[in-house]
Amino acid sequence: MTVIGERLKKLREEKGLTTDELAEELDFAKSLIWSYELGKKEPSITHLRRIARFFDVPTEYFTAGEGEPYERIRLDSKTDMEDYKLYIDHEELTAEEIEEVIAYIRVKRLMQKKVS
Structure with missing residues (x-):
């Protein structure tokens, strides 16, 4: 069996x-899940992304490193930011720097969507 x-x-x-x-949840053939779990086939990037989204883990959880999936942290409000350093x-x-980083990422993502 592979790591994936x-x-x-x-x-x-x-x-x-x-x-x-x-398989039904992901709209995959039933045999495909077995093949992935037994290591007979490697999922395509598209399938890996769909699987990761379904389980709410980053795709890297399947392909790199060890251990458990990352804990997701939402930094939507100032109170959230105060809970973490x-x-x-x-x-x-600083809180201002974090807000600037978040704004930068949002703008960058928006620009990438417009280019695509």
């Missing part, structure tokens, strides 16, 4: 789904 297969099976079982149920080069970011 092991992690897919682990997430599927944690959700209490059979391979047939997962973020650092760059061992220096804590």
